[in-house]
Amino acid sequence: MINIPKGTKDVLPEDAYKWHYLEKVIRKTAEDFGIREIRTPTFEHTELFLRGVGDTTDIVNKEMYTFLDKGERSITLKPEGTAGVARAYIENGLQELPQPLKMYYLTPVFRYERPQAGRLREHHQFGIEIYGSPSPYADAEVMLVAKTLFARLGLTEPVLNINSIGCPECRKSYNAALRSYLGDNISKMCPSCRERFDKNPLRILDCKEAGCKEITAAAPKTIDYLCDDCKTHFEELQSILTSSGVAFVVNPNIVRGLDYYTGTVFEFISSAIGAQGTVCGGGRYNNLVSDVGGKSAPAVGFGMGLERLLMILENLNLYLGEPEVPIIYLAPASRDDAGFAFVVANRLREAGVSADTDLLGRSLKSGMKYADKRGYKYVAVIGSEERESGMVKLKRMSDGAVTECGFDKIAEVLKCQK
Numbered sequence: 001m002i003n004i005p006k007g008t009k010d011v012l013p014e015d016a017y018k019w020h021y022l023e024k025v026i027r028k029t030a031e032d033f034g035i036r037e038i039r040t041p042t043f044e045h046t047e048l049f050l051r052g053v054g055d056t057t058d059i060v061n062k063e064m065y066t067f068l069d070k071g072e073r074s075i076t077l078k079p080e081g082t083a084g085v086a087r088a089y090i091e092n093g094l095q096e097l098p099q100p101l102k103m104y105y106l107t108p109v110f111r112y113e114r115p116q117a118g119r120l121r122e123h124h125q126f127g128i129e130i131y132g133s134p135s136p137y138a139d140a141e142v143m144l145v146a147k148t149l150f151a152r153l154g155l156t157e158p159v160l161n162i163n164s165i166g167c168p169e170c171r172k173s174y175n176a177a178l179r180s181y182l183g184d185n186i187s188k189m190c191p192s193c194r195e196r197f198d199k200n201p202l203r204i205l206d207c208k209e210a211g212c213k214e215i216t217a218a219a220p221k222t223i224d225y226l227c228d229d230c231k232t233h234f235e236e237l238q239s240i241l242t243s244s245g246v247a248f249v250v251n252p253n254i255v256r257g258l259d260y261y262t263g264t265v266f267e268f269i270s271s272a273i274g275a276q277g278t279v280c281g282g283g284r285y286n287n288l289v290s291d292v293g294g295k296s297a298p299a300v301g302f303g304m305g306l307e308r309l310l311m312i313l314e315n316l317n318l319y320l321g322e323p324e325v326p327i328i329y330l331a332p333a334s335r336d337d338a339g340f341a342f343v344v345a346n347r348l349r350e351a352g353v354s355a356d357t358d359l360l361g362r363s364l365k366s367g368m369k370y371a372d373k374r375g376y377k378y379v380a381v382i383g384s385e386e387r388e389s390g391m392v393k394l395k396r397m398s399d400g401a402v403t404e405c406g407f408d409k410i411a412e413v414l415k416c417q418k
Protein backbone atom coordinates (compact mmCIF):
# COMPACT_ATOMS: atom_id res chain seq x y z
CA MET A 1 0.00 0.00 0.00
CA ILE A 2 1.44 3.35 -1.01
CA ASN A 3 0.55 6.18 1.37
CA ILE A 4 -0.05 9.85 0.71
CA PRO A 5 3.16 11.93 1.15
CA LYS A 6 3.57 13.49 4.58
CA GLY A 7 1.97 16.93 4.93
CA THR A 8 -0.40 16.56 1.95
CA LYS A 9 -4.14 16.02 1.89
CA ASP A 10 -6.78 14.45 -0.33
CA VAL A 11 -10.00 16.36 -0.90
CA LEU A 12 -12.57 13.58 -1.21
CA PRO A 13 -15.66 13.83 -3.45
CA GLU A 14 -17.93 14.21 -0.41
CA ASP A 15 -15.99 17.30 0.72
CA ALA A 16 -15.16 18.92 -2.62
CA TYR A 17 -18.28 21.09 -2.47
CA LYS A 18 -16.73 23.12 0.38
CA TRP A 19 -13.81 24.06 -1.84
CA HIS A 20 -16.15 24.89 -4.70
CA TYR A 21 -18.15 27.15 -2.39
CA LEU A 22 -15.04 28.84 -1.04
CA GLU A 23 -13.61 29.37 -4.52
CA LYS A 24 -16.91 30.75 -5.78
CA VAL A 25 -17.13 33.34 -2.98
CA ILE A 26 -13.45 34.22 -3.50
CA ARG A 27 -13.78 34.72 -7.26
CA LYS A 28 -16.92 36.81 -6.87
CA THR A 29 -15.30 38.99 -4.19
CA ALA A 30 -12.21 39.55 -6.35
CA GLU A 31 -14.38 40.40 -9.36
CA ASP A 32 -16.41 42.88 -7.31
CA PHE A 33 -13.11 44.71 -6.71
CA GLY A 34 -12.29 44.67 -10.43
CA ILE A 35 -9.54 42.12 -9.92
CA ARG A 36 -8.89 39.55 -12.65
CA GLU A 37 -7.29 36.13 -12.36
CA ILE A 38 -3.72 35.34 -13.34
CA ARG A 39 -2.45 31.76 -13.60
CA THR A 40 1.25 31.08 -13.52
CA PRO A 41 3.08 27.73 -13.65
CA THR A 42 3.35 25.44 -10.62
CA PHE A 43 7.13 25.49 -10.96
CA GLU A 44 9.63 28.21 -11.83
CA HIS A 45 13.39 28.53 -12.15
CA THR A 46 14.86 28.35 -8.63
CA GLU A 47 16.68 31.62 -9.29
CA LEU A 48 13.36 33.51 -9.26
CA PHE A 49 12.71 32.63 -5.61
CA LEU A 50 16.32 33.19 -4.57
CA ARG A 51 16.19 36.71 -5.97
CA GLY A 52 12.54 37.44 -5.23
CA VAL A 53 11.78 35.86 -1.87
CA GLY A 54 15.36 36.11 -0.59
CA ASP A 55 17.91 33.69 0.79
CA THR A 56 17.59 34.74 4.43
CA THR A 57 13.99 33.55 4.63
CA ASP A 58 12.86 30.20 6.03
CA ILE A 59 10.96 29.55 2.84
CA VAL A 60 14.07 29.73 0.66
CA ASN A 61 16.58 28.46 3.19
CA LYS A 62 14.79 25.43 4.48
CA GLU A 63 11.46 24.84 2.82
CA MET A 64 11.79 24.78 -0.98
CA TYR A 65 11.08 21.71 -3.10
CA THR A 66 13.97 22.07 -5.51
CA PHE A 67 15.23 19.56 -8.07
CA LEU A 68 17.22 19.34 -11.28
CA ASP A 69 15.06 18.48 -14.28
CA LYS A 70 16.30 16.20 -17.05
CA GLY A 71 17.88 19.21 -18.75
CA GLU A 72 19.91 19.92 -15.58
CA ARG A 73 17.92 23.09 -14.84
CA SER A 74 17.27 23.91 -11.21
CA ILE A 75 13.50 24.00 -10.79
CA THR A 76 11.44 24.82 -7.68
CA LEU A 77 7.80 24.11 -6.92
CA LYS A 78 6.14 27.44 -6.00
CA PRO A 79 6.71 28.15 -2.30
CA GLU A 80 4.49 31.27 -2.59
CA GLY A 81 2.44 33.00 -5.25
CA THR A 82 3.89 36.47 -5.62
CA ALA A 83 7.27 35.87 -7.29
CA GLY A 84 5.68 34.04 -10.24
CA VAL A 85 3.21 36.87 -10.75
CA ALA A 86 6.06 39.43 -10.69
CA ARG A 87 7.92 37.39 -13.31
CA ALA A 88 4.80 37.16 -15.49
CA TYR A 89 4.21 40.91 -15.08
CA ILE A 90 7.68 41.66 -16.42
CA GLU A 91 7.88 38.93 -19.04
CA ASN A 92 4.49 39.72 -20.60
CA GLY A 93 4.99 43.49 -20.62
CA LEU A 94 2.03 44.00 -18.28
CA GLN A 95 3.69 47.20 -17.13
CA GLU A 96 2.67 48.72 -20.47
CA LEU A 97 -1.04 48.18 -19.70
CA PRO A 98 -3.01 50.91 -17.90
CA GLN A 99 -1.94 50.82 -14.24
CA PRO A 100 -2.68 49.91 -11.54
CA LEU A 101 -2.98 46.29 -12.55
CA LYS A 102 -5.03 44.23 -10.13
CA MET A 103 -4.67 40.46 -10.21
CA TYR A 104 -5.64 37.49 -8.09
CA TYR A 105 -4.53 33.88 -8.02
CA LEU A 106 -5.63 30.57 -6.54
CA THR A 107 -2.68 28.22 -6.38
CA PRO A 108 -1.13 25.24 -4.66
CA VAL A 109 1.96 26.16 -2.63
CA PHE A 110 4.75 23.76 -1.63
CA ARG A 111 6.91 24.07 1.47
CA TYR A 112 8.99 21.43 3.17
CA GLU A 113 7.73 22.11 6.70
CA ARG A 114 7.18 20.02 9.80
CA PRO A 115 3.53 19.02 9.35
CA GLN A 116 1.13 19.96 12.16
CA ALA A 117 -2.34 21.42 12.49
CA GLY A 118 -2.55 24.24 9.95
CA ARG A 119 0.91 23.50 8.54
CA LEU A 120 1.10 21.37 5.42
CA ARG A 121 3.70 20.59 2.77
CA GLU A 122 1.20 21.33 0.05
CA HIS A 123 -1.37 23.98 0.84
CA HIS A 124 -3.44 26.36 -1.24
CA GLN A 125 -3.49 30.13 -1.33
CA PHE A 126 -5.74 32.84 -2.60
CA GLY A 127 -3.66 35.91 -3.30
CA ILE A 128 -4.13 39.48 -4.50
CA GLU A 129 -1.55 41.63 -6.28
CA ILE A 130 -1.89 45.32 -7.10
CA TYR A 131 0.97 46.57 -9.28
CA GLY A 132 1.74 50.14 -10.22
CA SER A 133 0.27 52.13 -7.32
CA PRO A 134 2.37 53.50 -4.43
CA SER A 135 -0.74 54.94 -2.75
CA PRO A 136 -1.84 53.85 0.74
CA TYR A 137 -5.31 53.48 -0.82
CA ALA A 138 -3.93 50.43 -2.66
CA ASP A 139 -2.72 48.98 0.68
CA ALA A 140 -6.14 49.62 2.19
CA GLU A 141 -7.95 48.11 -0.79
CA VAL A 142 -5.95 44.89 -0.52
CA MET A 143 -6.90 44.62 3.16
CA LEU A 144 -10.50 45.41 2.29
CA VAL A 145 -10.61 42.49 -0.17
CA ALA A 146 -9.69 40.09 2.65
CA LYS A 147 -12.08 41.72 5.07
CA THR A 148 -14.94 41.63 2.55
CA LEU A 149 -14.27 37.98 1.84
CA PHE A 150 -14.30 37.13 5.55
CA ALA A 151 -17.57 39.02 6.01
CA ARG A 152 -19.19 37.20 3.07
CA LEU A 153 -18.18 33.91 4.64
CA GLY A 154 -19.83 34.97 7.88
CA LEU A 155 -16.63 35.75 9.79
CA THR A 156 -16.32 38.76 12.07
CA GLU A 157 -12.77 37.99 13.07
CA PRO A 158 -9.83 37.44 12.05
CA VAL A 159 -8.29 40.59 13.50
CA LEU A 160 -6.28 42.80 11.17
CA ASN A 161 -2.79 43.52 12.58
CA ILE A 162 -0.75 46.13 10.71
CA ASN A 163 2.80 47.41 10.93
CA SER A 164 5.36 49.22 8.80
CA ILE A 165 8.88 47.84 8.44
CA GLY A 166 10.01 50.85 6.41
CA CYS A 167 11.92 51.22 3.15
CA PRO A 168 15.65 50.38 2.68
CA GLU A 169 16.47 53.90 3.93
CA CYS A 170 14.66 53.48 7.27
CA ARG A 171 16.02 49.93 7.46
CA LYS A 172 19.60 51.20 7.66
CA SER A 173 19.05 53.14 10.88
CA TYR A 174 16.74 50.45 12.25
CA ASN A 175 19.26 47.66 11.58
CA ALA A 176 21.95 49.63 13.38
CA ALA A 177 19.64 50.13 16.40
CA LEU A 178 18.65 46.45 16.43
CA ARG A 179 22.26 45.25 16.17
CA SER A 180 23.31 47.44 19.05
CA TYR A 181 20.29 46.30 21.13
CA LEU A 182 21.15 42.63 20.52
CA GLY A 183 24.83 43.24 21.25
CA ASP A 184 26.51 40.28 22.92
CA ASN A 185 23.21 38.44 23.27
CA ILE A 186 23.47 37.38 19.65
CA SER A 187 25.89 34.64 20.69
CA LYS A 188 23.04 33.08 22.74
CA MET A 189 20.68 32.98 19.76
CA CYS A 190 19.95 30.16 17.29
CA PRO A 191 22.29 29.58 14.31
CA SER A 192 19.72 31.04 11.87
CA CYS A 193 19.51 34.26 13.89
CA ARG A 194 23.29 34.52 14.09
CA GLU A 195 23.38 34.31 10.31
CA ARG A 196 20.55 36.85 9.99
CA PHE A 197 22.45 39.28 12.24
CA ASP A 198 24.77 40.23 9.38
CA LYS A 199 22.58 39.58 6.36
CA ASN A 200 19.11 40.76 7.43
CA PRO A 201 18.73 41.45 11.17
CA LEU A 202 15.04 42.33 10.89
CA ARG A 203 14.31 38.65 10.20
CA ILE A 204 15.50 37.86 13.73
CA LEU A 205 12.22 39.29 15.02
CA ASP A 206 10.30 36.61 13.12
CA CYS A 207 12.21 33.73 14.75
CA LYS A 208 9.95 31.12 16.36
CA GLU A 209 12.59 29.81 18.87
CA ALA A 210 11.56 30.55 22.47
CA GLY A 211 15.07 31.63 23.52
CA CYS A 212 15.36 34.07 20.62
CA LYS A 213 11.86 35.44 21.24
CA GLU A 214 12.79 36.20 24.83
CA ILE A 215 15.84 38.18 23.75
CA THR A 216 13.91 40.16 21.11
CA ALA A 217 10.89 40.87 23.35
CA ALA A 218 12.03 44.42 24.11
CA ALA A 219 13.82 45.06 20.80
CA PRO A 220 13.47 48.45 19.06
CA LYS A 221 10.37 48.77 16.89
CA THR A 222 10.55 49.51 13.17
CA ILE A 223 7.75 52.10 13.43
CA ASP A 224 10.03 54.25 15.60
CA TYR A 225 12.63 54.40 12.81
CA LEU A 226 10.52 55.31 9.78
CA CYS A 227 11.66 58.03 7.36
CA ASP A 228 9.21 60.88 6.74
CA ASP A 229 7.72 59.30 3.60
CA CYS A 230 7.18 55.89 5.25
CA LYS A 231 5.74 57.54 8.33
CA THR A 232 3.26 59.61 6.32
CA HIS A 233 2.29 56.55 4.26
CA PHE A 234 1.61 54.52 7.41
CA GLU A 235 -0.41 57.31 9.00
CA GLU A 236 -2.47 57.83 5.84
CA LEU A 237 -3.16 54.11 5.65
CA GLN A 238 -4.50 54.13 9.18
CA SER A 239 -6.77 57.06 8.55
CA ILE A 240 -8.10 55.44 5.33
CA LEU A 241 -8.81 52.21 7.21
CA THR A 242 -10.54 54.10 9.99
CA SER A 243 -12.72 56.11 7.61
CA SER A 244 -13.59 52.90 5.68
CA GLY A 245 -14.74 51.20 8.86
CA VAL A 246 -11.95 48.61 8.82
CA ALA A 247 -10.93 47.77 12.39
CA PHE A 248 -7.21 47.13 12.95
CA VAL A 249 -4.53 47.07 15.60
CA VAL A 250 -0.98 48.33 15.13
CA ASN A 251 1.26 45.41 16.03
CA PRO A 252 4.98 46.28 15.91
CA ASN A 253 5.88 42.58 16.09
CA ILE A 254 4.57 41.77 12.62
CA VAL A 255 7.57 41.60 10.28
CA ARG A 256 6.51 38.81 7.85
CA GLY A 257 8.52 35.84 6.65
CA LEU A 258 9.56 37.04 3.21
CA ASP A 259 12.41 39.37 2.31
CA TYR A 260 10.58 41.36 -0.31
CA TYR A 261 8.38 43.41 1.99
CA THR A 262 8.94 47.18 2.28
CA GLY A 263 6.76 49.56 4.29
CA THR A 264 3.32 48.20 5.13
CA VAL A 265 3.01 44.63 6.41
CA PHE A 266 -0.10 43.01 7.83
CA GLU A 267 -1.65 39.78 9.04
CA PHE A 268 -5.21 38.70 9.69
CA ILE A 269 -5.05 36.55 12.82
CA SER A 270 -7.80 34.21 13.96
CA SER A 271 -8.29 32.82 17.43
CA ALA A 272 -10.43 29.94 16.17
CA ILE A 273 -7.65 27.54 15.08
CA GLY A 274 -4.96 27.54 17.75
CA ALA A 275 -1.29 28.35 17.29
CA GLN A 276 -1.28 28.64 13.49
CA GLY A 277 -3.75 31.53 13.61
CA THR A 278 -2.46 33.69 10.76
CA VAL A 279 -4.86 33.08 7.92
CA CYS A 280 -3.71 35.90 5.66
CA GLY A 281 -0.40 37.73 5.41
CA GLY A 282 0.63 40.52 3.13
CA GLY A 283 2.12 43.91 2.62
CA ARG A 284 3.91 46.19 0.22
CA TYR A 285 6.89 45.11 -1.87
CA ASN A 286 8.03 48.06 -3.92
CA ASN A 287 11.39 46.53 -4.87
CA LEU A 288 10.31 43.06 -5.91
CA VAL A 289 9.76 43.81 -9.60
CA SER A 290 13.18 45.43 -9.95
CA ASP A 291 14.79 42.69 -7.80
CA VAL A 292 13.66 40.06 -10.29
CA GLY A 293 14.84 42.08 -13.27
CA GLY A 294 12.00 44.43 -14.23
CA LYS A 295 11.59 48.18 -14.43
CA SER A 296 10.81 49.33 -10.90
CA ALA A 297 7.08 49.21 -10.01
CA PRO A 298 5.38 49.59 -6.63
CA ALA A 299 3.27 46.63 -5.53
CA VAL A 300 1.12 45.45 -2.67
CA GLY A 301 -0.71 42.20 -1.99
CA PHE A 302 -1.47 39.26 0.27
CA GLY A 303 -1.50 35.48 0.43
CA MET A 304 -4.30 33.69 2.25
CA GLY A 305 -4.07 30.06 3.39
CA LEU A 306 -7.22 28.28 2.26
CA GLU A 307 -6.84 25.19 4.46
CA ARG A 308 -6.58 27.48 7.48
CA LEU A 309 -9.59 29.48 6.30
CA LEU A 310 -11.59 26.28 5.88
CA MET A 311 -10.54 25.15 9.38
CA ILE A 312 -11.83 28.41 10.84
CA LEU A 313 -15.16 28.09 9.02
CA GLU A 314 -15.51 24.47 10.12
CA ASN A 315 -14.56 25.18 13.73
CA LEU A 316 -17.13 27.96 13.90
CA ASN A 317 -19.76 25.79 12.16
CA LEU A 318 -20.30 28.33 9.41
CA TYR A 319 -22.03 27.67 6.12
CA LEU A 320 -19.84 25.88 3.58
CA GLY A 321 -22.20 25.29 0.66
CA GLU A 322 -24.29 22.25 -0.17
CA PRO A 323 -23.05 18.76 -1.05
CA GLU A 324 -23.36 18.23 -4.78
CA VAL A 325 -25.85 15.43 -5.47
CA PRO A 326 -27.37 14.63 -8.87
CA ILE A 327 -31.05 15.56 -9.03
CA ILE A 328 -32.57 12.35 -10.32
CA TYR A 329 -31.81 8.65 -10.34
CA LEU A 330 -33.39 6.58 -13.11
CA ALA A 331 -33.78 3.09 -11.77
CA PRO A 332 -34.19 0.39 -14.46
CA ALA A 333 -36.96 -2.02 -13.44
CA SER A 334 -34.97 -4.88 -14.97
CA ARG A 335 -31.73 -5.42 -16.86
CA ASP A 336 -33.64 -5.12 -20.13
CA ASP A 337 -34.55 -1.56 -19.23
CA ALA A 338 -30.98 -0.41 -18.51
CA GLY A 339 -30.30 0.68 -22.10
CA PHE A 340 -33.41 2.83 -22.25
CA ALA A 341 -32.72 4.38 -18.82
CA PHE A 342 -29.21 5.17 -20.04
CA VAL A 343 -30.63 7.06 -23.04
CA VAL A 344 -33.15 8.96 -20.89
CA ALA A 345 -30.40 9.96 -18.44
CA ASN A 346 -28.34 11.33 -21.31
CA ARG A 347 -31.26 13.34 -22.70
CA LEU A 348 -31.73 14.90 -19.28
CA ARG A 349 -28.05 15.86 -19.07
CA GLU A 350 -28.33 17.45 -22.51
CA ALA A 351 -31.22 19.49 -21.11
CA GLY A 352 -29.02 20.58 -18.21
CA VAL A 353 -30.45 18.33 -15.51
CA SER A 354 -27.96 16.28 -13.49
CA ALA A 355 -29.14 12.71 -13.86
CA ASP A 356 -27.76 9.31 -13.02
CA THR A 357 -28.64 5.73 -13.82
CA ASP A 358 -27.47 2.21 -13.05
CA LEU A 359 -23.95 1.22 -14.12
CA LEU A 360 -23.77 -2.02 -12.16
CA GLY A 361 -26.65 -4.17 -13.42
CA ARG A 362 -28.43 -3.74 -10.09
CA SER A 363 -31.85 -5.15 -9.32
CA LEU A 364 -34.63 -2.59 -8.85
CA LYS A 365 -34.56 -3.13 -5.08
CA SER A 366 -30.85 -2.61 -4.76
CA GLY A 367 -31.05 0.37 -7.14
CA MET A 368 -33.64 2.01 -4.90
CA LYS A 369 -31.47 1.41 -1.82
CA TYR A 370 -28.50 2.94 -3.59
CA ALA A 371 -30.54 6.00 -4.61
CA ASP A 372 -31.67 6.47 -1.05
CA LYS A 373 -28.11 6.30 0.32
CA ARG A 374 -26.73 8.73 -2.23
CA GLY A 375 -29.50 11.19 -1.42
CA TYR A 376 -30.99 11.90 -4.87
CA LYS A 377 -33.79 14.41 -4.78
CA TYR A 378 -35.92 12.37 -7.20
CA VAL A 379 -36.11 8.75 -8.27
CA ALA A 380 -37.98 7.38 -11.29
CA VAL A 381 -38.42 3.73 -12.19
CA ILE A 382 -37.97 2.98 -15.87
CA GLY A 383 -39.64 -0.28 -16.91
CA SER A 384 -41.78 -1.76 -19.66
CA GLU A 385 -44.90 -0.04 -18.31
CA GLU A 386 -43.29 3.39 -18.58
CA ARG A 387 -41.85 2.67 -21.99
CA GLU A 388 -45.24 1.60 -23.32
CA SER A 389 -47.26 4.45 -21.83
CA GLY A 390 -44.55 7.05 -22.42
CA MET A 391 -45.30 8.33 -18.92
CA VAL A 392 -42.94 8.30 -15.95
CA LYS A 393 -43.51 8.84 -12.22
CA LEU A 394 -41.06 11.24 -10.55
CA LYS A 395 -40.90 10.49 -6.85
CA ARG A 396 -39.65 13.26 -4.59
CA MET A 397 -37.58 11.53 -1.93
CA SER A 398 -38.06 14.14 0.79
CA ASP A 399 -41.80 13.53 1.12
CA GLY A 400 -42.68 10.77 -1.33
CA ALA A 401 -44.81 13.09 -3.50
CA VAL A 402 -45.22 11.75 -7.02
CA THR A 403 -45.54 13.76 -10.24
CA GLU A 404 -46.39 11.95 -13.45
CA CYS A 405 -45.26 13.30 -16.82
CA GLY A 406 -44.18 12.30 -20.32
CA PHE A 407 -40.50 11.41 -20.88
CA ASP A 408 -40.01 14.57 -22.90
CA LYS A 409 -41.27 16.70 -20.00
CA ILE A 410 -39.04 15.37 -17.18
CA ALA A 411 -36.46 18.12 -17.49
CA GLU A 412 -39.11 20.83 -17.50
CA VAL A 413 -40.89 19.41 -14.45
CA LEU A 414 -37.69 19.00 -12.47
CA LYS A 415 -36.47 22.48 -13.31
CA CYS A 416 -39.74 23.93 -11.99
CA GLN A 417 -39.68 21.91 -8.80
CA LYS A 418 -35.99 22.21 -7.84
Ligand code: ATP
Residues within 6 Å of the ligand: 080, 111, 113, 118, 119, 120, 121, 122, 123, 124, 125, 256, 257, 258, 276, 278, 279, 280, 281, 282, 303, 304, 305, 306, 307, 308
Ligand atom coordinates in the same frame (compact mmCIF):
# COMPACT_ATOMS: atom_id res chain seq x y z
P1 ATP B 1 3.78 31.10 9.16
O1 ATP B 1 4.36 32.18 9.98
O2 ATP B 1 2.52 30.50 9.73
O3 ATP B 1 4.78 30.08 8.75
P2 ATP B 1 4.18 32.41 6.67
O4 ATP B 1 4.67 33.73 7.04
O5 ATP B 1 5.14 31.37 6.25
O6 ATP B 1 3.26 31.80 7.83
P3 ATP B 1 2.98 33.30 4.21
O7 ATP B 1 4.17 32.93 3.44
O8 ATP B 1 2.67 34.69 4.41
O9 ATP B 1 3.00 32.53 5.61
O10 ATP B 1 1.70 32.58 3.59
C1 ATP B 1 0.42 33.16 3.58
C2 ATP B 1 -0.58 32.30 4.29
O11 ATP B 1 -0.52 30.96 3.82
C3 ATP B 1 -0.34 32.15 5.79
O12 ATP B 1 -0.88 33.22 6.47
C4 ATP B 1 -1.08 30.87 6.08
O13 ATP B 1 -2.47 31.09 6.19
C5 ATP B 1 -0.83 30.05 4.86
N1 ATP B 1 0.27 29.10 5.06
C6 ATP B 1 1.61 29.37 5.06
N2 ATP B 1 2.32 28.25 5.24
C7 ATP B 1 1.42 27.24 5.35
C8 ATP B 1 1.53 25.83 5.52
N3 ATP B 1 2.71 25.24 5.62
N4 ATP B 1 0.39 25.10 5.59
C9 ATP B 1 -0.83 25.69 5.49
N5 ATP B 1 -1.00 27.01 5.31
C10 ATP B 1 0.11 27.79 5.24
Ligand code: MG
Residues within 6 Å of the ligand: 058, 257
Ligand atom coordinates in the same frame (compact mmCIF):
# COMPACT_ATOMS: atom_id res chain seq x y z
MG1 MG C 1 6.15 29.80 7.23
